[in-house]
Amino acid sequence: MLKRCYCGGEMNLKLRTVIFAKKVNINNVPVYNCSDCGRNDLFPSVKDDVGKLVGQLGARPDVGEIPFEQVHEWACVLSQAFLQGDSLQAKEIAKATEERIDQLLDLWLIASSLKDEVWMTEIHNRLSQLSAPYLPS
Template identity: 65%
Template sequence: MSKHCSCGGAMKLMLRTVIFAKKVNINNVPVYNCSDCGRNDVFPGVKEDVGKLVGQLGAAPIARSISFDEVHEWAGVLSQAMIRSEPLQETMIARAAEERINELLDLLLLATSVGDDAWKAEIEGRLSQLSAQYII
């Protein structure tokens, strides 16, 4: 869970607060941070969803805080893994992801058995946020 920065330093994956339009705090956004030059790159897998969220806020948002780990399952998994291991470790992330997927699959089974299609669709959406395209 690290990559190289253009300055030659090592970038580490962490959760950070991103401030949008000086008003909106988006907490727990997965970013790669370089401790040498201070560069931050939003984790590629969630970039599009952060963009969507910012798009929904519009050009003149009211001041507020949003927890990205509640909006996006992958950020949720990272924050769970972070509670257990600081700095983030790949094995801990994999374990947290597996637990969350199992939890969601249980809920999906329940939603299916009670025939609640809206709930089912919501859980399927959350499961798709944990698919490989986000994680890699």
């Protein structure tokens, strides 16, 4: 278990499709879900970025799908970790995160040796998405 619900039940981490304005499917959004009362809480580290994304979509978005794992590193890491099993434990999340950070650091070294500033900035942004804590305080 990763988090306890207000009702006392156990919350587990899942990837869900969030439907915005009945038009846009945002896929693979990490949420904590309580199996007892059905409560859903956005994964704390993606909360701000989901907010930003929804803000960019505006009040009248076009119908479409957004793969959130391409928007946010946490959705990317967690969707990778879910390939290993249905129920995620903190240990598996930590391992998947470490692997992804290693990948990004390798990319950063390549970008840096090419002096590709745009690419370096992009990788830096992705790394900082992952530096937010993943366990609820």
